Amino acid sequence: MSNISDIELNQLRLLQLIFETKNLTRAGERAGLTQSAVSHTLKKLRHSFNDSLVIRQGNKLVLTPRAESMQTRLNRWLNDFERNILIQEEFEPLYSSRTFYIATSDLVEQVIAAPLIKHLSKVAPNIHLIFNKLDKHSLASQIESGEVDFSISVVESSHPSLMVTTLYRDDFLSATRNGHPFLGTKRDAQSFCRYPHILAGTGKDNRGMVDDVLEKMGLSRDVQFKVANFSSAPHILESSDAILTAPRKFMEVIADKFNITAFKTPVNLTSFSMKLYWHVKNKDDQSNRWLREQIVQIARGEDHMPEF
Template sequence: MNMQDIQLRKVDLNLLVALDALLSVEEVGLAAAKMGITQSAMSHTLRRLRELFGDPLLIKGKGHMIKTPRAEALAAPLRKALLELQQAVRIQSEFIPETSRLRFSIATNDYGDLIMLPPLLSLLSTQAPSIDIRVGHFDPEQSIAPLEAGSIELALCHPLKSATGIHQQTLFEDDFCCVTRQALPGIRSHLDLDTYLTLPHLRIAPRGDQRDPIDRALAQRGRQRRIALSIPNFSSAPMVVARSDLILTAPRRCILAWKNLMPISIYEPPLDLPCFSIAMVWHERFQQNPAHQWLRERLRQIASPSRNTQS
């Protein structure tokens, strides 16, 4: 028996669960409440953990506790291991959406918020009224750690490069169109490129000044637009367009959703722009879970071409 086996045999699983709570909230009182124990008991548990790991783990900072480097290194793999252990020992019971009180953790951006969340909530209200949704924002193209750790159970995003333990399925494709306020002077029913380039543009740039598909397409023609305003998300775009002389080139599904709410006019873009895909992405641990299988099927239904044609 090696040293690692001896140490593992000495570890009380409850200590690791408590450590996960401490590292997630970085405060003894909050961790105690999360565990359903007294603050005194959690303080005693923290002392045992410090002895076990030979490290302070949490130290006093300005107004709160902060993790030591050892605790920082432990946090993510500990959370991942506990989630996998929980999944392994959980009895897979039948999922009944009408009575389930589950909460799903979904990640998307504000494009996904606008396109997918309203129909999903409408569907849940009739088929699974006690299921809740928690939405988080993260960029899976930068890191899939939240998917691996289980803090995000499903992501709606551009298709990812293949990764171990990650499943994905394309939900739909979208393309671009242009939008201005109603009765903007100088635009006829057909928008030509010269008119397009004389107008000041609004650009949605979630990643800062990185060149987007519109700028790349214009550059191929040796042309350039004037970007009068650049914003990081979609949420304020329809209000800005409806109350200004700016033109916006954005995903068609977003603009069609805005048309029901704001006085805007829609035009076909005067240049060829690429389509893009949106996929749902999930970790292997949720592949066979009945509740997650049900959720993924509902999202496929929401994204189906027949449904979008009917709506």
């Protein structure tokens, strides 16, 4: 009876070479094994199959009837195993219709979505992108559960299941409608606080980092309007006397689309990093790697593919 559980894949590969070459020395050379290692492995295979497999007749080896009957099937099995198990199917963006899910905020959508989709329409026209709302408190679980493939956020996470790269660093600008009276002033912090402000955010209170900095300066502002999404802020901005403070990249996107004027914020705000997260299990997945390269390329404005 054969002891199949004792057989290793590398042993079967050597047996295939022995059957093919009918020469232990040449089989060993092709497998990168010494003569003694070949002899030792053949001895183990003979024991496992309970058959001599090859016997010497004069100066050559001949296959036993058992070996002859299994040679074709062994070749087919090893080739199928290599093709279907060991070799990963090639990902071809031009022909793929895969759907990718990205969790992020409307702020990031405003900055990245349009140029990314425009780029993908040229290099992967059948790819589907689904943008989901980012849950900052469950960033890791959204990726771990498979709900999304990527998260793009300013959130810092050191979760062991996540991998991360910085897409870009950003700072802040402020803006008003064209012709706003603030534009004709000194544009200092005191004048900045004389006008109403727009705050974009989902927090429960009406404070942002601008308020924290102003408080340290002994100043305060009037947040007259608060919106949950950055996308609605420019509409309010151009039809009111309010001032909006937002990330520079967002301001650059909306500057030419609305009747607004951007200017340097007259308080010192800390810059921040926008990060791309994905699951460690997808580190070497071809499609996942390809899309994150596209996202990084678009976010950084690069002319070449980044290396991870």
